[in-house]
Amino acid sequence: MTPSKPVRTAFYVSGSTAITAETLGRSMLTQFSEYNFRQVTLPYLQNPAQIEAAVLRIKLAAEEDGSRPIVFSTLTDPLLLKELRRSEALVLDLFDAFLVPLEREIGQPPTLKSGQSHAVRDLNSYRIRADAVHFAMQNDDGARTTYYDQADLIVIGVSRSGKTPTCLYMAMQYGLYMANYPLTEEDFDDLRLPKSLLPHQHKLFALTIGADRLEEIRQQRRGGSRYASRQQCDMEVRAFGALISRFQIPSLEVTEYSIEEISSRILAKTGLRRRLF
């Protein structure tokens, strides 16, 4: 939080996980830089007493902040939503805004069941996800290279370029079989690919990162070490760049990106088909 800005509270209110309300609300709030938004998630509100308690919390936040809170809601029960609208807040209900045009288009009333999108544990997608997460864990950090024939993609990069979180995110969200392999100093000596990667060149995808950022991340991890030194980071970044250019390995420059953005860009660049939606 930037201390100089006034604080305003945003509530995410839902009859279920509140993931949808959070995702949209956060997107919206990043469009307004005037406030520091304090974010409060209130999931699983399913009866009038729970709504009443939420309305009270909203009122207290309004008093504390000196401004109306902003409430992003995905309540599907019209009575609960009506109660919520009594609160001293700007209440933006996502279903309210979109269900009416959708109903008109589709010609069928909505089921109004709460939280369908994150609640359904369909056995097949559960298995796809669990298997993909398992694969990512077993094939993390070059630990094992014998299953690379089953991998959808093998992510390569220098240490601390974001390979592990990217692979796990892509496994979890897309159900893809993601392996990753770290390239280290020794691999750069002769500008060759490690032997275990050679048979899988077509599956390689490189994460590149600026030396500045790499140094920053490594200093946080092992401050003052040779590993984290500017010279070492410079060398690895340069050598890795030469290697992927030599072998024409597709790559993404990740310095400015979050894990979500890295993952969705890799998906778009490679054209891999996700197994989960």
Next chain:
Amino acid sequence: MTPSKPVRTAFYVSGSTAITAETLGRSMLTQFSEYNFRQVTLPYLQNPAQIEAAVLRIKLAAEEDGSRPIVFSTLTDPLLLKELRRSEALVLDLFDAFLVPLEREIGQPPTLKSGQSHAVRDLNSYRIRADAVHFAMQNDDGARTTYYDQADLIVIGVSRSGKTPTCLYMAMQYGLYMANYPLTEEDFDDLRLPKSLLPHQHKLFALTIGADRLEEIRQQRRGGSRYASRQQCDMEVRAFGALISRFQIPSLEVTEYSIEEISSRILAKTGLRRRLF
């Protein structure tokens, strides 16, 4: 997909990752059971030529399905959005619907920068996430118990109850330090907790699962084995239930839930404070 239902296409259109459009769109579509929705994500659309290509894809889908596609958009560029609205579809723009009331409330125009919510790679939250994911991987499946003093929560359950994906999801989304420990037949002999868990009883959280579902999951994994047999699943489920009841370990019955819902329910039940938003 249910083969008997007509197919209709939903597009998620964005200048950035399209994660927000996907999340909200999916929530909406689960409210309508009349169609099988084919979902197409079109991320990173940033110029008129890309929008034109999207409009063409939408047109082709309309012809193929014999009905207008539904387009969920988070385009922030008014000109691109105007182009998109020319397509033969119901175009629902999320920013359009909510930015106007928000602007009025906040008294400041939106920045209209695309994809702020998933794009910003803030070094601090990047580190929190990477460290939490690292912790979850190192402390998966009882592999190591020496770091349990650093854990926020230690998830216990029988094999295949969903511990690993839950811990990774909570690490990734909430930045929490999640360990997990599988309880097996040997642990049930005398209704005691394994020694390594004893000093951390207050951090334990149990996932319980119905024997039916457990059998189904294990059969997919190791069909016909004793491990997957109904008798074995029944025994483990019963013994695990007795153990957590004896030690009064808080628990969640996960049979019907997705990983997202398990995670958000654990967060709500334990009152743990997330480190990431």
